[in-house]
Amino acid sequence: MRVIGSDRVIYAFSPKNEPVDWVDLNEEFWMELRDCYSGQIKTEKDLRPNIDTSIMDAATGPVGIRGVRHGDVIAVTIHEIELAPQGVMVTAPGLGPLGEFIREPNTKIIPVRQGLAYFSDQIQLPLTPMVGVLGVAPAEGEIHCVVPGKHGGNLDTKDITAGNKVYFPVFVDGANLAAGDLHACMGDGELSGTGIEIAGRIRLEVCKVPGLYLHGPVVETETAFMVLASAETFSQAAQEAISFGVELLQRSLSLDFPDAYRLLSATSDLRVSQIVNPLLTVRVAIPKKILPALI
Amino acid sequence: MRVIGSDRVIYAFSPKNEPVDWVDLNEEFWMELRDCYSGQIKTEKDLRPNIDTSIMDAATGPVGIRGVRHGDVIAVTIHEIELAPQGVMVTAPGLGPLGEFIREPNTKIIPVRQGLAYFSDQIQLPLTPMVGVLGVAPAEGEIHCVVPGKHGGNLDTKDITAGNKVYFPVFVDGANLAAGDLHACMGDGELSGTGIEIAGRIRLEVCKVPGLYLHGPVVETETAFMVLASAETFSQAAQEAISFGVELLQRSLSLDFPDAYRLLSATSDLRVSQIVNPLLTVRVAIPKKILPALI
Numbered sequence: 001m002r003v004i005g006s007d008r009v010i011y012a013f014s015p016k017n018e019p020v021d022w023v024d025l026n027e028e029f030w031m032e033l034r035d036c037y038s039g040q041i042k043t044e045k046d047l048r049p050n051i052d053t054s055i056m057d058a059a060t061g062p063v064g065i066r067g068v069r070h071g072d073v074i075a076v077t078i079h080e081i082e083l084a085p086q087g088v089m090v091t092a093p094g095l096g097p098l099g100e101f102i103r104e105p106n107t108k109i110i111p112v113r114q115g116l117a118y119f120s121d122q123i124q125l126p127l128t129p130m131v132g133v134l135g136v137a138p139a140e141g142e143i144h145c146v147v148p149g150k151h152g153g154n155l156d157t158k159d160i161t162a163g164n165k166v167y168f169p170v171f172v173d174g175a176n177l178a179a180g181d182l183h184a185c186m187g188d189g190e191l192s193g194t195g196i197e198i199a200g201r202i203r204l205e206v207c208k209v210p211g212l213y214l215h216g217p218v219v220e221t222e223t224a225f226m227v228l229a230s231a232e233t234f235s236q237a238a239q240e241a242i243s244f245g246v247e248l249l250q251r252s253l254s255l256d257f258p259d260a261y262r263l264l265s266a267t268s269d270l271r272v273s274q275i276v277n278p279l280l281t282v283r284v285a286i287p288k289k290i291l292p293a294l295i
Numbered sequence: 296m297r298v299i300g301s302d303r304v305i306y307a308f309s310p311k312n313e314p315v316d317w318v319d320l321n322e323e324f325w326m327e328l329r330d331c332y333s334g335q336i337k338t339e340k341d342l343r344p345n346i347d348t349s350i351m352d353a354a355t356g357p358v359g360i361r362g363v364r365h366g367d368v369i370a371v372t373i374h375e376i377e378l379a380p381q382g383v384m385v386t387a388p389g390l391g392p393l394g395e396f397i398r399e400p401n402t403k404i405i406p407v408r409q410g411l412a413y414f415s416d417q418i419q420l421p422l423t424p425m426v427g428v429l430g431v432a433p434a435e436g437e438i439h440c441v442v443p444g445k446h447g448g449n450l451d452t453k454d455i456t457a458g459n460k461v462y463f464p465v466f467v468d469g470a471n472l473a474a475g476d477l478h479a480c481m482g483d484g485e486l487s488g489t490g491i492e493i494a495g496r497i498r499l500e501v502c503k504v505p506g507l508y509l510h511g512p513v514v515e516t517e518t519a520f521m522v523l524a525s526a527e528t529f530s531q532a533a534q535e536a537i538s539f540g541v542e543l544l545q546r547s548l549s550l551d552f553p554d555a556y557r558l559l560s561a562t563s564d565l566r567v568s569q570i571v572n573p574l575l576t577v578r579v580a581i582p583k584k585i586l587p588a589l590i
Contacts, residue, residue, distance in 0.1 A: 185561040
């Protein structure tokens, strides 16, 4: 199976990035991912303010997908996530919504083994591995890998995990997929500014989805389709995700606007993905019992 | 069993409201609840802009709880929710985050029977009954029943449902509990501005929780403790809920601030309760696997 190594990374999603490798549609492949610090925090002596931030938030790739064209929609299936044996959670003044209450930087190394993150001697957490950064090249410009958007990027959405699919609109031929920023555990919001940051690798497969029009990323879980939106404010992001959710219900169920809006309100959850990136990300989860398919 | 009828209502939570009845600690009782329109919308000809808004958002009560004093904390268990046979969802220009796209008012009557809401001939929704308004008298002032806050009120949180408990700080002797605004179905956010609004009754029981200090409402579900906060902006509400979540972890697990903050981030979800009331409400859900008890 093809392996895309983490020695070839980007720091920004851009149509100018050349693919470091190519895969076929419906071909499984591995991508090796650095942690978000590019491995600079190895011990509890390595503090967040002392690292080289220019090599933070690297994404492996991009990988070109043969047979994919600008204007297509692709679905990226995450078959498997393998984690390194050690993760890290840092705190530092200014980091996260309570950053003002942190007096000095502090690093916690968190061993990961046998399905658990060893937060402390007393506290072990079941792993909830997820991919923080996953995206395609945008139509234009350079979007730093720390920023989420319609192209994907730093969505930090815990449903971007093994067994689920992420749908993306494609803006350049080949799509140019890149990924990074694994987390061993993270709750909705990424409330201290980080998850349990960790390196590892992911096994992916990309297929094309003819006949589907998307404004931005959609995550498919076992039970729901989740429309993602990222914006500077919560209300902008929420309005965008709600609008597209209503549009999906109108299209798929042939409903008028008031009924689609009401149906969304009665059945679907507006959820927080993350509140700590340069744009925040929300998702509207529409149960598959209401919306069985996107097309 | 004592029944508190829906003929006795308040439109604002206030320390000046006299109890309409008294119950004992650990005594089960029923409260009958009007729908949020006080029953004014009975057919699809009854439009939201034509009703008397002065009698909207009534809460039944208040009920005094014998043996409860200012400074106590109470836990209100919701044992059962019974729904009327018919709910309603209205849309109208300006209602909800997409209200600008609605041209004219429209009322949908939704029959409710045998565990389902009959949204249309094609679409039936499993019921997710919940109590929109539940609260105690605040320390001072008058807080309209449409507003959420530290006293509870219009929290519109779908976990305020049968089988769960809601903890409140008590600001006046007797607590003076009031409730209203049942929903047959609602997703997180209450995205069109309403759930499936419906009348009905709820069976409650109140107990005292000695030794617990709370800033505001906490909901206990089978799997989590959820810290609620309401504010004018999402970020204010989020910061408040996160702060109190961190405080709970520090207290209960004897953690320092950075570790409690990180642990919350790795394990707990910031969720949206509602975005359509005068203040919006969020909750931080801390899994019981991490926080087995509040004290």
